[in-house]
Amino acid sequence: MYVYEQIEPWVWTVGHYDPTGRWHPESDHAKREDAANRVAWLNGRPSGSTTGTTEARQ
Structure with a gap:
């Protein structure tokens, strides 16, 4: 992921x-x-649908 x-x-x-x-x-x-949009796309989700599909680490 x-x-x-x-x-x-x-x-x-x-x-x-x-x-x-x-x-x-x-x-x-x-x-x-x-x-976030790139992560969504790479994980097989449409760009812009990032709710609950990405993880940010700081």
Whole structure:
């Protein structure tokens, strides 16, 4: 499952953790909403339908 994390005050990174806990970044976004939409798409959901489908880590 893809998630997003705020790695800097202005950068949200989309990625996933492998079974060993290693982080694999996929893309960076300036806006949280853009990261959430990317996560929704990668997880098989339409863009914009992020309620309950994404996880943000800060």
